Amino acid sequence: MSQIPFSVSARTAQLIGQQNFSTAEGAVIELVKNCYDADAKNAIILFDNLDQDPLNRALFIFDNGDGMTERIILDHWMMIGTDNKEDDFETGSGRIKTGAKGIGRFALDRLGVTSEMFTLPKNEDNGYYWKVNWNDFKRKGISISEVTATLEILPEFDYKKKVFELSDNFPQIQTFFSEKNIDLTKGTVIKISGLKEQWTNEEISSLFESLEILIPPREQPIFNISLFSKQSPNEYGELSGVYYDDFDYKLSAEYLDNETKSVVISIERNELDIKKIEKEYMDVFSMPQMRNSPFDFESFKKQKVEYSIRLNELVKGQTDVDKSDLLNKIGKFGFAFYFLKNTKSDDKSESNTQKYPYKEFNSATRKAWLKKFGGVKIFRDDFRVRPYGEYGQDWLKLGERQAQSPQGAGQRIGAYRIRPNQISGTINISRITNISFQDKSGREGIQENEVFDLFKSLILGIISQFEKDRNIIMYSFSELSKKRNAEDEAKRKAAEEAKRVLDDQRRVEQQDQNASRSNSPNVSTPTETEVTLAKGIQAQVEEIEEKDNEIRLLRSLSGTGLIVASFAHELRSIRTLLVSRTDDLKDVLHKHLVAKEIIKLPLEENPFSMLNHMREQDVQIKHWLDYSLSALKKDKRTRSNLDIAEYFKSFKENWDNALKRRKVSFFILNKLKRQIQIKAFAIDFDTLFNNLLINSLDSFKRRKDNHIRQVTVSFEVDSPFLKIFFSDTGAGLSKDYIQKPEDIFLPFETSKVDKRGNKIGTGLGMYLAKSIVEDYKGEIEILETTDGFKLGIYLPIEKNK
Structure with missing residues (x-):
């Protein structure tokens, strides 16, 4: 019995490139990730796109990472599906490598016909030149082992000189290298020729925006990305990142997966003007919910609140139904988000004073920033996982959640929900500590499983911590405004006065009818204007009472809905039997019309037995109908x-x-x-x-x-x-x-x-x-x-x- 090897067609390589990198933008991002995995501090993308023919254009990607040795090129770069990053997942500087499937180099095939690479490994003098023509993989009938690439040793290789040589006709990038003092003593440059995409300004701008949110926001980023285009030399440059300090709220949460299973939460309040509060709103702290930390004035002055909350408290009730111990499968993660109002509302009260002591902000700037950086994005090992948080991509369904409870923050406590267009957030996970979060086969998103669903619920639980904080504060200021305006008191007095006027009017009319004014206490006659106003106020009071009755009816309907939901299974079972019971009875009676024969029938075919069973069901139906309808009887609404x-x-x-x-x-x-x-x-x-x-x-x-x-x-x-x-x-x-x-x-x-x-x-x-x-x-x-x-x-x- 012979042992025969498998053979892989060269065409397979092209399929890998096409299916794993559906867009050219995604392929460029994959190559930038390789720069990060090489411990580079800088990755620079250059489009040599002045020629009208795309085949004569080129794309360069420079980095100053660790470079590749000959052994790495032979054993890893040239091996499809290599698992070296899976086993050796940490770089020399401590970064967790973003790649693990060993197919990233096929992004080159997605971008162009020919690929060339110049690389100088750290601590070595010799560099290497590698080249491949991806059209070689299209030859019919050949296996992948028959396709070859060129590899050449470059003795005493000057990497910096090669970088400047390749970019000699683009002075802006050379100036950039010099001004930023970028270290070019080692690294890798890849040149992709015969580009398969047109790469117009629109497409390059889209890539630039995607790269801006490729890494999480930091004041001092550990990895810098720059992009240049010869066609638009002054339009792009170094990416600035998304760090932003004009926010209303900032929440940071960190879960360390320790024995306490707690999330450390920090809430930074920046929405209200402390000086205004001190001058005009100090009585808000006399309200019950604002007397103690973290809502008292001393806490407000600090503008920052920190506390811990157990993981199970973020999704209450989950531990009672979790038989798979899903909570313990949630590894370390961090979550930070900004809340930004993007419109200015008219919050003036009847006394023309501000209900909320807001700080001033630029609405146009915020809208533009949120349009670009809004949404909740996921970063794995400091690199973004697409498509989470892309414009219009509401993967946490914050919009649906807010639509179910559309009340503002100043209304009833517990009902406030954030809108998806007011948040910019970053979630940080790692493939080392979050092993349940695996990529989809197309590298776009994380596989949907029970652990990831629970994770989404936990993120919503963290967001709700912010909502509760802001809700309590804004509700208190709203109630303070009502108290100051004394609207309820004014309405009460108006209703009393209206009742007095109308009572006087009725007494006057009764005295006139009885013609006995002299024998009755003297009653002042209201003016026509007083009577008109009184009737208007009384009509308004009656209208409000009617609306209160409608609210009570809605409460009852809500309660009845809960009852129906509770017994839905039982009702469905009865409904199913009702559909067929009459037809079943007819069929049986048609077969057995002789009475003396009925006694001999088994119970399941005895029509009288069936009738008794149906009667029991009818009793149940009558009970539920009586019960449901009794809840809506008119006398119960009186x-x-x-x-x-x-x-x-x-x-x-x-x-x-x-x-x-x-x-x-x-x-x-x-x-x-x-x-x-x-x-x-x-x-x-x-x-x-x-x-x-x-x-x-x-x-x-x-x-x-x-x-x-x-x-x-x-x-x-x-x-x-x-x-x-x-x-x-x-x-x-x-x-x-x-x-x-x-x-x-x-x-x-x-x-x-x-x-x-x-x-x-x-x-x-x-x-x-x-x-x-x-x-x-x-x-x-x-x-x-x-x-x-x-x-x-x-x-x-x-x-x-």
């Missing part, structure tokens, strides 16, 4: 005297069938010594307690041990409050909320996520619950989070009579 004991008795009856099927016991403990009524909308109480009960049912599912499923509602009077306690024996809050359990009341805050960190809950249930309690001037308090779940609801009785 404020009435709600008897607390009767309400919970009815609430338990509505849920009884559903809870029995889930083997859940529901107990009501009435500790009232007398009948208690609250002036309330039944629809509000339904929304509140439906959401709590749905969360309990979900909690029972998460608790895997054999336990008693029990929900208890107790209520008592502790003057001046009605105290309602809701508890269950479920899994409790996710342990990711141990530090700040009150976060569950924030809008869109949910621990219902899949193992990749993607949210599958709405995050509205507890937010709605807290909103309703606050509408009734009450308080809601979390009492137990680990041994089941318990909270207290305290409603002032007198205010709600």
Whole structure:
């Protein structure tokens, strides 16, 4: 039995070049990466493009790296798919090499017909000249081993002299070498002739912009890139990088993958004018959320906040569903981003004072900078991974996220989301510490897997830290503005005055009708103008009340939506059976019309047995229809005297069938010594307690041990409050909320996520619950989070009579 070798066609080399470097721009970037891997401090690209014929044009890439020895050229440069960078991944200066597939040299084939290389290795006198004609690979019927390249030794090679010789007809680049004092004692220059692309000014400009964001922003870059074009000698030059100091916020996060599994976060605030705050806005620090660090005035003066947060707290709930231990597959990473407002809003209040003490900024400059450098980009070992963060490429779906919660930073706390056109960010990873992040086969992007999906959720969690910080601050200034303008007080007084005027008008009209003015207290007659204004104000008050009713209806619909989502599987099963049950029954009855024969049939073919089964299903359907429709009854949208004991008795009856099927016991403990009524909308109480009960049912599912499923509602009077306690024996809050359990009341805050960190809950249930309690001037308090779940609801009785 003979052993036969494989043979590879020379055409394979061309396929590698074409498929891995779909654009000429990408091929140039790949060659620049090779300069970086050679420990070069400078890479210089020169387009010799004055000739009209592209085949007579050339592209040069100079560097001052370590150069290549003869052995490296033979063993690595000439070997396709070499793994030397995979094993020897660190350069002499400590850089992590960007290449690992061993196919980067085929970028040369993508760019031109002929490639030449002059190289001088460090600590050697002899240089080397290498040349290949890529058309040789097109010859039919030859294997790749039959294609050869020229290799020549260059004794006593003067690399600097060769660089100046190759660029002798372009004085600007020689001046650049001299002025920048670029070390040319070693390095490599590649000349690509017979260019396959036209390389117009438009294409070169696009390459220049791509190179500007090829390496992460630094004040002192370790790798400098320059680009020159003979056709436009004064248009390009050294790339400046993206370092920027005109920002509103800067957040830096670093995860070291240590025992604490914590992310160190630094937030730098630069949006508000400290001097303006000291002069005009110091009373903002009297607000509850602004009294303590990191929002007190002392923290503001420092303008920088630093703290640590555990990785699991950034994606709350993920640890409860993660069976693959995905968090431990996240390696070290860094994330930094700038937030920049790009438009100036008119934030003047009614008193013509600024709501927010913003610093001045140039809107046009910011817009231009964000258009060029905006988006969140990923850098692996100091080189950019495309296409993340390219213009219009919203890979974190920040736009969708913001559209779901479009409120501004000054509105309700917890609802603010950043817009994708206001952020410029850089994520730094390494192929050494982030082994789960592998390139796609086309070298464009990272393979989508569970770990990368979780990573995206973690990045969003870090962004949310900024959002919370800015939200609390801007909300406080917004509330201060409302307080100063006293809008609510003015409206209240206007409504009272309108009521007084209209009452006086009614008394006057009644006295006129009864013709008994002399026997009644003297009532002043309002003017026609007063009556008109009073009616207008009263109409406005009624309109606002109507809108409040609409909001309550929307809350109820939201709560009903949560219920439907909770029982969606059960409803789908019933719906599927409804489609075919009548047809099945007809088919069976047509076959067996003799009654005495029916008794002999097996149960699955007995029509009476089938009818009994269908009746059970109809009962379930009726229950769910009754329940869903009862939530929208008109009388529930009318404020009435709600008897607390009767309400919970009815609430338990509505849920009884559903809870029995889930083997859940529901107990009501009435500790009232007398009948208690609250002036309330039944629809509000339904929304509140439906959401709590749905969360309990979900909690029972998460608790895997054999336990008693029990929900208890107790209520008592502790003057001046009605105290309602809701508890269950479920899994409790996710342990990711141990530090700040009150976060569950924030809008869109949910621990219902899949193992990749993607949210599958709405995050509205507890937010709605807290909103309703606050509408009734009450308080809601979390009492137990680990041994089941318990909270207290305290409603002032007198205010709600």
